[in-house]
Amino acid sequence: MSFALRAENLGKSFTLHLQGGVTLPVLQALELTVAPGECVALSGPSGAGKSTLMRCLYGNYGAGSGRILIRHHDASVDLATADARLVREVRRDTLGYVSQFLRVIPRVPAIEIVAEPLMARGVARDAALARAEALLTRLNLPARLHHLPPATFSGGEQQRVNLARGFAPGYPVLLLDEPTASLDAANREVVIGLIAEAKARGAAIVGIFHDAEVRDRVADRLFDVAPLHEAA
Amino acid sequence: MTSAAAKPSPPSGGRGLGEGGAQGAYAHDTGYNFAYLDESTKRMIRRAILKGVAIPGHQVPFGSREMPLPYGWGTGGIQVTASILGPSDVLKVIDQGADDTTNAVSIRAFFRRVAGVATTERTAEATVIQTRHRIPERQLTEGQILVYQVPMPEPLFRLEARVAETKRMHALADYGLMHVKLYEDIARHGHIATSYNYPVMVDGRYLMSPSPIPAFDNPKMDRMPALQLFGAGREKRIYAVPPYTAVRSLDFEDHPFRPIRAPHACALCGSRESYLDEVITDDRGGKIFVCSDTDYCTERQATKAAAE
Amino acid sequence: MSPLLSARGLELRFGRIAALDGVDLDIWPGEVVAIVGESGSGKTTLLRVLSGLAAPDAGSVIFDGQDVLGMNEAARRHLMRTQWGFVHQNPRDGLRMGVSAGGNIGERLMATGARHYGNIRAAAADWLRRVEIDPERLDALPRTFSGGMQQRLQIARTLVTHPRLVFMDEPTGGLDVSVQARLLDLIRALVAELGLSVLLVTHDIAAARLLAHRILVMRHGQVVEQGLTDRVLDDPQHPYTQLLVTSVLAA
DSSP states (O other): OOOOEEEEEEEEEEGGGTTEEEEEEEEEEEEEEEOOOEEEEEEEEEEEEEHHHHHHHHHOOOOSEEEEEETTEEEEEEETTTTTHHHHHHHHHHHEEOOOOOOOOOOOHHHHHHHHHHTTTTHHHHHHHHHHHHHHHHHHHHHHHHHGGGGGGGGHHHHHHHHHHHHHTOOOOEESSSTTTTOHHHEEEEEEEEHHHHTTTTTTTEEOOOOOOHHHHOOOOEEOOOOHHOOO | HHHHHHHTTTTTTTOSTTSSSSSSSOOOOOTTTTTTHHHHHHHHHHHHHHHHHHHOOOOOEOOOOOOOHHHHHHSHHHHHHHHOOOTOOHHHHHEHHHSSSSHHHHHHHHHHHHHHOOSSOOOGGOEEEEEEEEOOSSSSOOOOOOEOOOOOOTTTTOOOOOOHHOOOHHTOOHHHHHHHHHHHHHHHSOOOOOOSOEEEEEETTTTEEEOSSSGGGGGHTTSSSSSSEEETTTTTTEEOOOTTTOEEOBBBBBOOOOOOOOOOOOOOTSSSSOOEEEEETTTSSEEEEEEEHHHHHHHHHHHHHOOO | OOOOOEEEEEEEETEEEEEEEEEEEOOOTOEEEEEOTTSSSHOOOOHHHHSSSOOEEEEEEEEETTTTOOOOHHHHHHHTTEEEEESSHHHHHSSSSSSSSHHHHHHHHHHTOOHHHHHHHHHHHHHHHTTTGGGGGSSGGGGSSOHHHHHHHHHHHTTTTOEEEEEETTTTTTOHHHHHHHHHHHHHHHHHHHTTTEEESOOHHHHHHHHHHHHEEEEEEEEEEEEHHHHHHHSOOHHHHHHHHHHHHHO
């Protein structure tokens, strides 16, 4: 079976050494397979572990048990065990992540932030900047902001920079954490369009969509993340 | 310094009274060993000299002795001279180019007394020339040895205060810092402002202080047929440049080394090639330029007089 | 591809204190590795051993196929002024305070054979621009510079010969917070542009997050945790790392 991303028997818990070593289990024996061109929306109450799962899938949180397989350059890589360099390479070429908030890098203009992952993949600077410009324009970020560092931007403006950065490289696998949370209706439409295009070119997408309308329009299916204490 | 004051003596060529040519060997004062130093000290110094010759430009430590004159008066040069002098040698001593200054006269008298060797003011006649601050204008030959008095043998002395570190820099030929100094000169003054004691690379390997000779004299060191020995008494170092060894003054491609001399002719002999001293002639600002090398100047004046 | 620098089994004791206790480390080409930990955790000792400034009791350090610890002084110094760079916490340790900015930058060029004054000067002016110092200050002495400028000058002086591996010891240590941000950003941009490998020693978690691809957490001479920067900082496993990370958040 062909998959782009697959979690097998994934478990994750947090041990809080500073609070007497208490262990909080969040994910257990989770199985998730996402095919190319498919968009899976994570559902479940808040606190159930949706964001934890997303972060595990990105390699930001280490997996406690199980495997996280990703199709990377026609090979299968287990993010749970891959070393830091391989995870970076997967993130550069295969796996994108749009978080809820832009992590602002001081003094770097918006357009450079968007173009940076393109250049990291070897796209020429001019072409990368042109693509960044086009995406920011499509996301209705005023042109006068393109060459300013986003530190002083509004939440919605920062989120659009973040989205442009996530969509610019055309990753085969894309993780979206509340991509439309702080956007107005027009920009929500733009994001829905971007997701549809990504799916059309074969990208596998896993998302957390609080907005039911957006979720219904982009998701092919829901994946329920249930809180462990209820499941148990 | 003293030479400048002594210089404008009668332009008739009558300088160096009674000492014009080589003076015959004196009977040496038998109260002293030949050339003052005892034989084992001379052997020790000769070993240092041989090592110096074997490693051109490398500073060799030696057991510098107390000499009957103060540091700064050429105790290093004197010990080198004493160690290489034989009874048949003819010694010339110059200070700033002149044979008749206090320092030169004293050292010459010293060796006449303790070694009984012949002395001369004529560069051509000398087999050993001890010098402070100059190289004679006349090209030296294979049969001659030039002994320099050196106050500070370490060329990196002002740039790197730690002696151990300067040794490491020499050992590793790590001389970027010396070029930094020259860079700073050009940045500040528009040209390399070092006009004496101008650093040289010996045989492409060791950075060396040429002693405080004018930069004008640096080119004379390069591939000189005579053996060049350097003695630093207070700093207890000996180094050497064997005959026909490459000696290159440090510079930049776009700021090449240029030997500088005052743009005048010598007031006594008319030379436009020699290194000149500026001499004040009165208290109204009057001054003339004359050759710093008195033997060279005297010889030219004599040739001119003979031709007329 | 193989690691640019590779250390195995480093041990170093000062009396009864283990400064390095079985440390292994690889730095790959183009990789920025941060060593974090509190004062006395052994991180500066590790930096000194990796750069050949101190000898360990046991272990090996290989740079690009060469045995750093077995290397003679000449070879090590050659590395230091060609393929390596060292940025000190205190700019006074890395600059010649009595030499102009241009002379400071030019020194490494001259040490590696540059002999054209005009070219050296042009390269120095270019590097002043790159570290955001007015090239008009080319002939000024570093002591007339602010602390942040001195540190930027030190970086220019280090990077002018395009080293492959740069050791940085608390490069933002003595600076005001506002000045730190600018310096960090400058380092980040230059490192990316030149594709440098960097070993960064810092106790500043934010600096490590901004600059480093990978983090090693040191305590009592041991690497207690290491990995991808964001994973170590966002999902710390070791009690000491959790303490380090939460102390920063609380501050």
